[in-house]
Amino acid sequence: MANPILVTGAAGRVGAVGRTVTELLLKQGKAVRAMVRNEDERAQALRDMGAEVVIGDLLDLDSMHRV
Numbered sequence: 001m002a003n004p005i006l007v008t009g010a011a012g013r014v015g016a017v018g019r020t021v022t023e024l025l026l027k028q029g030k031a032v033r034a035m036v037r038n039e040d041e042r043a044q045a046l047r048d049m050g051a052e053v054v055i056g057d058l059l060d061l062d063s064m065h066r067v
Helices: 015-026 041-049 061-065
Strands: 007-010 032-036 053-054
Touching: 007 015, 015 032, 015 041, 032 041, 041 053
Parallel strands: 007 032, 032 053
Antiparallel strands: none
8 A cells, every 4th residue: 555644543432533534535535554453343344444454552662663
């Protein structure tokens, strides 16, 4: 995926802001890298929408380097 936009909190547990942003960007044809903390049904739903899903935690520096 070339130059994807990183969306943190994309699974949308708190207020669904990250998920909404992800949906809007994908509808505009943008490449999205959606960062989630856990591999679960919400992560799969993001994949089904067309996002590249990566696992990471803002409080874990090593995971942020992988993202």
